[in-house]
Amino acid sequence: MGKKQVLTVAGRYDKVKKICEFVAEGARQAGLNEDAVFHVELCCDEASTNIIEHAYGAENVGQITISYQASEERFTITLHDNGRTFNPEEVPPPPPLPDSIDGLAPPEPSELFFDNLQIGGLGVHFIRSLMDEVHFDFSKQHGNTLTMVKYISSEAQP
Amino acid sequence: MTIWQEMLAENIHLVGARGRLDQSLNSQLEQTLTELLTAGHTRLVVDLSEATYINSGGLRCLVSAWRQARQQGGNLALCGLNQRLQEIFSMVGFDKVFQIYPTRNAALKKVET
Numbered sequence: 001m002g003k004k005q006v007l008t009v010a011g012r013y014d015k016v017k018k019i020c021e022f023v024a025e026g027a028r029q030a031g032l033n034e035d036a037v038f039h040v041e042l043c044c045d046e047a048s049t050n051i052i053e054h055a056y057g058a059e060n061v062g063q064i065t066i067s068y069q070a071s072e073e074r075f076t077i078t079l080h081d082n083g084r085t086f087n088p089e090e091v092p093p094p095p096p097l098p099d100s101i102d103g104l105a106p107p108e109p110s111e112l113f114f115d116n117l118q119i120g121g122l123g124v125h126f127i128r129s130l131m132d133e134v135h136f137d138f139s140k141q142h143g144n145t146l147t148m149v150k151y152i153s154s155e156a157q158p
Numbered sequence: 159m160t161i162w163q164e165m166l167a168e169n170i171h172l173v174g175a176r177g178r179l180d181q182s183l184n185s186q187l188e189q190t191l192t193e194l195l196t197a198g199h200t201r202l203v204v205d206l207s208e209a210t211y212i213n214s215g216g217l218r219c220l221v222s223a224w225r226q227a228r229q230q231g232g233n234l235a236l237c238g239l240n241q242r243l244q245e246i247f248s249m250v251g252f253d254k255v256f257q258i259y260p261t262r263n264a265a266l267k268k269v270e271t
Contacts, residue, residue: 013181014182016180017180017181020180035242038211038242042211042213045181045213046213046214049181049214122214122218123213123214126214126249129249
């Protein structure tokens with residue numbers, strides 16, 4: 001198990017890139033390929049943005065602490081904040097798009113489709129789709145902790 | 159990292175993104191597209207061939223501009239997405255919402271009609 005690396009930044013949008021770069025560097029060192037590093041970066045971006053937008057509700061309200069740790073098989077990332085509970089597991093997936101019928105071009109998405117594109121929902125959908133494990137913990141004493149795992153052994157699979 | 163624009167043909171505008179479409183660049187993209195649409199330029203091609211990254215904020219910005227263009231009787235097409243961006247669009251079904259073309263010329267022909 002590699003040493004746990006930790007970074008704490010102010011909850012501001014201009015710090016999100018720093019978070020992404022910090023984790024991406026660790027992911028490369030852990031042996032993830034560039035596609036997997038891209039996925040990890042995107043998920044950290046979305047998770048950090050959701051913390052600022054939803055847990056804190058604005059910039060400069062609190063801090064975000066991000067850490068990662070690698071083993072031979074797993075690259076584990078945690079994001080911690082002390083904002084309001086924002087449970088990504090409660091966010092519904094994006095609404096389905098209309099399918100094409102008999103080879104015809106699909107109809108344009110309705111107003112309802114866009115109305116149902118819940119704020120934060122796209123980012124949560126990326127996190128669910130691109131990470132191999134996602135856990136969320138909340139306690140009044142310790143705040144919110146999002147844990148995301150990318151399997152190192154699986155990323156080489158097609 | 160920058161957002162650039164040029165006129166492709168009569169009343170068809172090209173907007174390009176160079177670099178990462180993240181928090182820092184999305185606001186520039188949104189501003190550029192909003193200014194064009196507000197000025198009545200509703201036939202738009204967004205060239206993403208030099209975009210290396212996009213997050214959900216970038217997607218929302220493009221969806222918003224596409225909706226506004228359609229509501230004003232225009233159109234917005236995308237071109238030049240690399241494989242990673244294609245994957246992101248597909249993951250949320252936006253490859254079905256947007257007209258996506260490999261080249262700028264193909265996208266131009268679409269918004270001309």
